[in-house]
Amino acid sequence: MAKPTGAICNLACSYCFFLDKELLYPGSGFRMSDDMLENYIRQLIEGHRSSEVTVTWQGGEPTLMGLDFYRKAIELENQYRRPGMTFVNTMQTNGTLLNDEWCEFFKEHNFLIGISIDGPRELHDAYRVNKGGAGTFDQVIRGLRLLQKHEVETNVLTTVNRINADYPLEVYRFLRDEVGTDWIQFIPVVERLDQQGMALYQTGTTVSERSVQPEQFGRFLTTIFDEWVMNDVGSVFVPTFEAAVSNWMGLPSSGVCVFNKTCGSALALEHNGDLYSCDHFVEPDYGLGNIAETDIIELVASNRQRKFGQDKFDTLPRQCLECEVRFACHGECPKNRFISTASGEPGLNYLCAGWYHFFTHIEHPMKIIVSLLRAGRLAEEVMPILSKEAAALQATVAQVGRNDLCPCGSGLKTKQCHGRKRAAAASQPIRLPVHQAQPRARAMVMSE
Numbered sequence: 001m002a003k004p005t006g007a008i009c010n011l012a013c014s015y016c017f018f019l020d021k022e023l024l025y026p027g028s029g030f031r032m033s034d035d036m037l038e039n040y041i042r043q044l045i046e047g048h049r050s051s052e053v054t055v056t057w058q059g060g061e062p063t064l065m066g067l068d069f070y071r072k073a074i075e076l077e078n079q080y081r082r083p084g085m086t087f088v089n090t091m092q093t094n095g096t097l098l099n100d101e102w103c104e105f106f107k108e109h110n111f112l113i114g115i116s117i118d119g120p121r122e123l124h125d126a127y128r129v130n131k132g133g134a135g136t137f138d139q140v141i142r143g144l145r146l147l148q149k150h151e152v153e154t155n156v157l158t159t160v161n162r163i164n165a166d167y168p169l170e171v172y173r174f175l176r177d178e179v180g181t182d183w184i185q186f187i188p189v190v191e192r193l194d195q196q197g198m199a200l201y202q203t204g205t206t207v208s209e210r211s212v213q214p215e216q217f218g219r220f221l222t223t224i225f226d227e228w229v230m231n232d233v234g235s236v237f238v239p240t241f242e243a244a245v246s247n248w249m250g251l252p253s254s255g256v257c258v259f260n261k262t263c264g265s266a267l268a269l270e271h272n273g274d275l276y277s278c279d280h281f282v283e284p285d286y287g288l289g290n291i292a293e294t295d296i297i298e299l300v301a302s303n304r305q306r307k308f309g310q311d312k313f314d315t316l317p318r319q320c321l322e323c324e325v326r327f328a329c330h331g332e333c334p335k336n337r338f339i340s341t342a343s344g345e346p347g348l349n350y351l352c353a354g355w356y357h358f359f360t361h362i363e364h365p366m367k368i369i370v371s372l373l374r375a376g377r378l379a380e381e382v383m384p385i386l387s388k389e390a391a392a393l394q395a396t397v398a399q400v401g402r403n404d405l406c407p408c409g410s411g412l413k414t415k416q417c418h419g420r421k422r423a424a425a426a427s428q429p430i431r432l433p434v435h436q437a438q439p440r441a442r443a444m445v446m447s448e
């Protein structure tokens with residue numbers, strides 16, 4: 001992915017893990033030059049054996065480069081393309097700077113635009129604030145509606161933090177029903193702090209108060225999964241769930257790097273041509289070189305990058321190696337592996353408790369989906385199967401006493417399990433704890 005504005009953003013989202021990255025390039029203007037843009041596009045094309053090239057624009061906030069930068073990028077793609085070659089341009093943006101001209105350009109050139117939004121207004125505005133500390137919900141929704149008006153292909157990225165993680169159904173139903181998206185990516189906020197309280201490098205064993213808690217994240221995912229698997233299979237795409245299906249199927253790749261056995265193919269290009277092993281490791285120890293001096297293809301194929309990718313598996317602690325859901329989890333992302341196992345071995349994933357809860361919780365529906373797919377049937381057929389199972393269980397529950405063991409086999413009393421009166425989900429107004437969404441006192445920051 002290319003980051004033409006480096007770490008620079010027009011907003012100041014409190015938990016943004018890129019916020020401190022501008023310190024890596026003191027005095028920089030944080031703008032990719034036209035020469036570097038040409039160098040990048042040419043090398044990217046030369047490095048591709050396949051006929052489809054994906055160009056991923058990320059930030060900071062990539063729209064800060066201005067539209068002419070991307071017009072030039074399209075010109076260069078056309079100039080260097082080989083016969084039969086096609087391009088997919090994608091961009092992750094906060095959407096606040098978009099107007100009709102941007103959207104017409106995106107539509108004309110088939111851009112896929114990812115919009116960062118954290119849920120309904122109260123949840124989004126908790127941390128996604130501008131430099132004055134004000135919520136950005138209205139501006140983001142305005143940008144999203146403009147994209148929809150121009151029929152630009154969009155998807156949504158939602159970061160899961162300490163606040164919105166307590167409102168899984170409110171978040172999911174808002175994105176599905178009110179935003180109207182059918183593609184939702186959930187990214188956990190794990191803001192790891194060093195001794196100075198900075199998130200500049202991946203060091204330290206503490207997290208900020210904005211970071212999602214492991215069990216909280218597990219509950220968030222399982223609650224949304226239950227809603228999805230009963231209603232939205234085949235119509236709403238959640239990469240975490242799709243990756244789980246791929247891993248339960250035993251496919252060679254899950255399609256999401258964090259759930260693969262090894263990593264190393266999500267490199268990040270800074271504005272000045274410095275190439276890093278991954279967007280989460282834009283720090284000196286993981287710099288591979290500068291593409292003005294060494295070709296991208298050489299850097300991508302370097303031993304250093306191979307080792308980076310292989311280390312994802314080679315550094316797993318024993319607890320992961322012996323874990324029954326490792327085939328699905330793979331220890332998730334190495335950036336989050338900074339706690340110790342019960343036996344004191346370092347390198348366990350901070351989110352382990354959440355991932356374990358999630359992957360064990362989804363086992364039954366996953367097995368049904370896999371058997372459907374292997375039989376040449378559709379994954380969405382899982383929905384009526386689970387509905388029938390739920391109806392049969394409720395009929396059995398109605399026949400046992402509230403203090404009897406629940407017929408589902410959980411070991412709990414029925415009144416604590418399937419006999420429990422369910423609160424009307426997502427029907428209450430959202431009430432947030434008093435929070436301190438303090439904007440950072442920085443001139444230049446970056447969005448996720």
Ligand code: SF4
Binds near residue numbers: 265335
């Ligand atoms: S370090 Fe994490 S985000 Fe980066 S490629 Fe590996 S798994 Fe993916």
Ligand code: SF4
Binds near residue numbers: 321325329351
């Ligand atoms: S659930 Fe925990 S122990 Fe199991 S593979 Fe994932 S991080 Fe490792």
